[in-house]
Amino acid sequence: MDRLDAVAVIGSLVLVATAAALSLEPVLVAAAFGGFLLSLSLWRLYGGRPWEALGWFVWVWTAAVVVLELPTATFAVAFVGTGVLGAMLLLGGRYDVLADVWTIDR
Template sequence: MDRLDVVAAVGCLVLVVATWLLTLEAVVVAAAFAGFLLSLSVWRLYDGRPWEALGWFVWVWTAVTIVLELSTPTFVVAFVGTGVLGAMLLLGGRSGVLLDVWTVESE
Protein backbone atom coordinates (compact mmCIF):
# COMPACT_ATOMS: atom_id res chain seq x y z
CA MET A 1 0.00 0.00 0.00
CA ASP A 2 1.17 3.46 -0.79
CA ARG A 3 0.04 6.90 0.28
CA LEU A 4 -2.83 7.04 -2.21
CA ASP A 5 -4.23 3.72 -1.00
CA VAL A 6 -4.37 5.08 2.54
CA VAL A 7 -6.08 8.25 1.27
CA ALA A 8 -8.61 6.12 -0.65
CA ALA A 9 -9.38 3.92 2.37
CA VAL A 10 -9.73 6.87 4.76
CA GLY A 11 -11.82 8.84 2.25
CA CYS A 12 -14.21 5.94 1.72
CA LEU A 13 -14.58 5.46 5.47
CA VAL A 14 -15.25 9.18 5.96
CA LEU A 15 -17.95 9.06 3.27
CA VAL A 16 -19.56 6.01 4.89
CA VAL A 17 -19.53 7.58 8.36
CA ALA A 18 -20.81 10.92 7.02
CA THR A 19 -23.64 9.14 5.22
CA TRP A 20 -24.57 7.20 8.33
CA LEU A 21 -24.40 10.17 10.71
CA LEU A 22 -25.95 12.78 8.42
CA THR A 23 -28.52 10.50 6.75
CA LEU A 24 -27.76 11.93 3.32
CA GLU A 25 -29.72 11.17 0.18
CA ALA A 26 -28.33 8.59 -2.24
CA VAL A 27 -27.80 11.23 -4.92
CA VAL A 28 -25.61 13.34 -2.64
CA VAL A 29 -23.58 10.32 -1.53
CA ALA A 30 -23.13 9.10 -5.11
CA ALA A 31 -22.03 12.55 -6.27
CA ALA A 32 -19.55 12.88 -3.40
CA PHE A 33 -18.20 9.39 -3.98
CA ALA A 34 -17.91 9.93 -7.75
CA GLY A 35 -16.02 13.18 -7.22
CA PHE A 36 -13.69 11.51 -4.75
CA LEU A 37 -13.03 8.61 -7.14
CA LEU A 38 -12.41 11.04 -9.99
CA SER A 39 -9.78 12.83 -7.93
CA LEU A 40 -8.12 9.49 -7.15
CA SER A 41 -8.12 8.71 -10.87
CA VAL A 42 -6.40 11.98 -11.71
CA TRP A 43 -3.82 11.47 -8.96
CA ARG A 44 -2.99 8.01 -10.32
CA LEU A 45 -2.71 9.36 -13.85
CA TYR A 46 -0.26 12.07 -12.73
CA ASP A 47 1.63 9.43 -10.76
CA GLY A 48 2.27 7.53 -13.98
CA ARG A 49 -0.12 4.62 -13.38
CA PRO A 50 -2.64 4.88 -16.21
CA TRP A 51 -4.22 1.42 -15.76
CA GLU A 52 -5.02 2.20 -12.14
CA ALA A 53 -6.29 5.62 -13.15
CA LEU A 54 -8.59 3.97 -15.66
CA GLY A 55 -9.78 1.55 -12.96
CA TRP A 56 -10.66 4.41 -10.61
CA PHE A 57 -12.39 6.22 -13.48
CA VAL A 58 -14.52 3.17 -14.24
CA TRP A 59 -15.56 3.17 -10.58
CA VAL A 60 -16.79 6.73 -11.09
CA TRP A 61 -19.33 5.21 -13.47
CA THR A 62 -20.20 2.64 -10.83
CA ALA A 63 -21.12 5.49 -8.51
CA VAL A 64 -23.08 7.19 -11.31
CA THR A 65 -25.24 4.09 -11.84
CA ILE A 66 -26.68 4.65 -8.37
CA VAL A 67 -28.09 7.99 -9.46
CA LEU A 68 -29.51 6.80 -12.77
CA GLU A 69 -33.01 5.43 -12.56
CA LEU A 70 -32.42 2.13 -14.32
CA SER A 71 -34.60 -0.95 -14.23
CA THR A 72 -33.39 -3.57 -11.76
CA PRO A 73 -31.72 -5.99 -14.22
CA THR A 74 -30.02 -3.12 -16.06
CA PHE A 75 -28.87 -1.59 -12.78
CA VAL A 76 -27.40 -4.87 -11.57
CA VAL A 77 -25.52 -5.44 -14.84
CA ALA A 78 -24.24 -1.85 -14.95
CA PHE A 79 -23.28 -1.71 -11.26
CA VAL A 80 -21.63 -5.12 -11.05
CA GLY A 81 -20.09 -4.87 -14.52
CA THR A 82 -18.38 -1.55 -13.93
CA GLY A 83 -17.38 -2.58 -10.42
CA VAL A 84 -15.70 -5.76 -11.64
CA LEU A 85 -14.09 -4.00 -14.61
CA GLY A 86 -12.66 -1.31 -12.32
CA ALA A 87 -11.33 -3.92 -9.90
CA MET A 88 -9.72 -5.89 -12.71
CA LEU A 89 -8.04 -2.77 -14.09
CA LEU A 90 -6.75 -1.84 -10.64
CA LEU A 91 -5.47 -5.32 -9.89
CA GLY A 92 -4.06 -5.78 -13.39
CA GLY A 93 -2.19 -2.50 -13.19
CA ARG A 94 -0.84 -3.29 -9.74
CA SER A 95 0.28 -6.83 -10.46
CA GLY A 96 1.88 -5.98 -13.80
CA VAL A 97 -0.45 -8.20 -15.81
CA LEU A 98 -1.48 -5.29 -18.03
CA LEU A 99 1.38 -4.24 -20.27
CA ASP A 100 2.83 -0.77 -20.25
CA VAL A 101 1.49 0.52 -23.54
CA TRP A 102 1.56 4.12 -22.44
CA THR A 103 5.26 4.97 -22.63
CA VAL A 104 7.14 5.42 -25.86
CA GLU A 105 10.83 4.67 -25.97
CA SER A 106 12.82 6.81 -28.34
CA GLU A 107 15.98 5.40 -29.81
Protein backbone atom coordinates (compact mmCIF):
# COMPACT_ATOMS: atom_id res chain seq x y z
CA MET A 1 0.00 0.00 0.00
CA ASP A 2 1.51 3.28 -1.05
CA ARG A 3 0.66 6.93 -0.41
CA LEU A 4 -1.97 7.09 -3.15
CA ASP A 5 -3.77 4.04 -1.76
CA ALA A 6 -3.93 5.75 1.63
CA VAL A 7 -5.33 8.89 -0.04
CA ALA A 8 -7.95 6.75 -1.81
CA VAL A 9 -9.06 5.02 1.40
CA ILE A 10 -9.15 8.19 3.51
CA GLY A 11 -10.82 10.22 0.75
CA SER A 12 -13.50 7.58 0.23
CA LEU A 13 -14.22 7.38 3.95
CA VAL A 14 -14.44 11.17 4.22
CA LEU A 15 -16.78 11.32 1.23
CA VAL A 16 -19.05 8.61 2.66
CA ALA A 17 -19.07 10.23 6.12
CA THR A 18 -19.85 13.65 4.65
CA ALA A 19 -22.63 12.25 2.48
CA ALA A 20 -24.18 10.47 5.45
CA ALA A 21 -23.85 13.45 7.80
CA LEU A 22 -25.29 15.95 5.32
CA SER A 23 -27.91 13.60 3.80
CA LEU A 24 -26.79 14.42 0.28
CA GLU A 25 -28.60 13.27 -2.84
CA PRO A 26 -27.22 10.05 -4.40
CA VAL A 27 -26.58 11.85 -7.70
CA LEU A 28 -24.41 14.45 -5.98
CA VAL A 29 -22.49 11.79 -4.06
CA ALA A 30 -21.94 9.73 -7.23
CA ALA A 31 -20.71 12.81 -9.10
CA ALA A 32 -18.32 13.74 -6.29
CA PHE A 33 -17.05 10.17 -6.02
CA GLY A 34 -16.62 9.95 -9.81
CA GLY A 35 -14.56 13.13 -9.80
CA PHE A 36 -12.43 11.84 -6.96
CA LEU A 37 -11.84 8.54 -8.77
CA LEU A 38 -10.96 10.41 -11.96
CA SER A 39 -8.28 12.37 -10.11
CA LEU A 40 -6.89 9.12 -8.68
CA SER A 41 -6.83 7.69 -12.20
CA LEU A 42 -4.84 10.64 -13.49
CA TRP A 43 -2.39 10.46 -10.58
CA ARG A 44 -1.76 6.79 -11.37
CA LEU A 45 -1.33 7.53 -15.06
CA TYR A 46 1.22 10.27 -14.42
CA GLY A 47 2.87 8.00 -11.86
CA GLY A 48 3.65 5.46 -14.58
CA ARG A 49 1.02 2.86 -13.69
CA PRO A 50 -1.35 2.82 -16.67
CA TRP A 51 -3.16 -0.45 -15.84
CA GLU A 52 -4.02 0.85 -12.41
CA ALA A 53 -5.09 4.14 -13.99
CA LEU A 54 -7.47 2.22 -16.27
CA GLY A 55 -8.82 0.36 -13.24
CA TRP A 56 -9.59 3.61 -11.42
CA PHE A 57 -11.09 5.04 -14.62
CA VAL A 58 -13.43 2.06 -14.99
CA TRP A 59 -14.57 2.76 -11.42
CA VAL A 60 -15.51 6.26 -12.64
CA TRP A 61 -17.96 4.44 -14.92
CA THR A 62 -19.23 2.54 -11.89
CA ALA A 63 -19.99 5.86 -10.18
CA ALA A 64 -21.68 7.09 -13.36
CA VAL A 65 -23.92 4.00 -13.44
CA VAL A 66 -25.41 5.15 -10.13
CA VAL A 67 -26.51 8.41 -11.76
CA LEU A 68 -28.17 6.71 -14.73
CA GLU A 69 -31.71 5.54 -14.17
CA LEU A 70 -31.37 2.00 -15.45
CA PRO A 71 -33.76 -0.91 -14.89
CA THR A 72 -32.81 -3.03 -11.89
CA ALA A 73 -31.25 -5.95 -13.77
CA THR A 74 -29.32 -3.68 -16.12
CA PHE A 75 -28.13 -1.58 -13.19
CA ALA A 76 -26.92 -4.67 -11.33
CA VAL A 77 -25.00 -5.99 -14.33
CA ALA A 78 -23.47 -2.60 -15.15
CA PHE A 79 -22.56 -1.79 -11.53
CA VAL A 80 -21.09 -5.18 -10.67
CA GLY A 81 -19.49 -5.62 -14.10
CA THR A 82 -17.63 -2.31 -14.07
CA GLY A 83 -16.72 -2.78 -10.42
CA VAL A 84 -15.19 -6.20 -11.06
CA LEU A 85 -13.44 -5.06 -14.26
CA GLY A 86 -11.92 -2.09 -12.41
CA ALA A 87 -10.72 -4.33 -9.60
CA MET A 88 -9.20 -6.81 -12.06
CA LEU A 89 -7.33 -4.03 -13.90
CA LEU A 90 -6.16 -2.48 -10.64
CA LEU A 91 -4.93 -5.74 -9.14
CA GLY A 92 -3.57 -7.04 -12.45
CA GLY A 93 -1.44 -3.93 -12.82
CA ARG A 94 -0.39 -3.98 -9.19
CA TYR A 95 0.78 -7.61 -9.23
CA ASP A 96 2.32 -7.52 -12.74
CA VAL A 97 -0.19 -10.00 -14.15
CA LEU A 98 -0.93 -7.71 -17.09
CA ALA A 99 1.84 -7.27 -19.63
CA ASP A 100 3.77 -4.01 -19.78
CA VAL A 101 2.63 -2.93 -23.23
CA TRP A 102 3.21 0.72 -22.41
CA THR A 103 7.02 0.76 -22.42
CA ILE A 104 8.90 0.94 -25.71
CA ASP A 105 12.25 -0.85 -25.77
CA ARG A 106 14.73 0.53 -28.25
